[in-house]
Amino acid sequence: MKVITCPHCGKVAATLGIGRAASNIAVTDICDALRLCRSVPAAAEKLGCSRALVYKILKANGLTVKDIIGGKVAV
Numbered sequence: 001m002k003v004i005t006c007p008h009c010g011k012v013a014a015t016l017g018i019g020r021a022a023s024n025i026a027v028t029d030i031c032d033a034l035r036l037c038r039s040v041p042a043a044a045e046k047l048g049c050s051r052a053l054v055y056k057i058l059k060a061n062g063l064t065v066k067d068i069i070g071g072k073v074a075v
Helices: 027-037 040-047 051-060 065-070
Strands: 002-005 012-015
Touching: 027 040, 027 051, 027 065, 040 051, 051 065
Parallel strands: none
Antiparallel strands: 002 012
C-alpha cells in the first residue's frame, strides 16, 4: 500500500497502488527501439509501454515516427 496526503485538507489516505506507473522512457531509447523494430506497436511492446506514449514522447521532442524510421533524424 502507498500512503498519500491530500494537498487541500491534509488528510492521509492509503491507496492500493492501482493505476498507471510513471513512465520515464528516454527519447533516445524510443528512437533506438523504433529503428530496431521498424514499427510503433513492436517498439512499444519492447519498451513495455503503450503506443500512445511512444507518440507522445516523440511529439514532445519535435519528432515523428516517419523521420526516425526513415533515418532523416539522428538522435
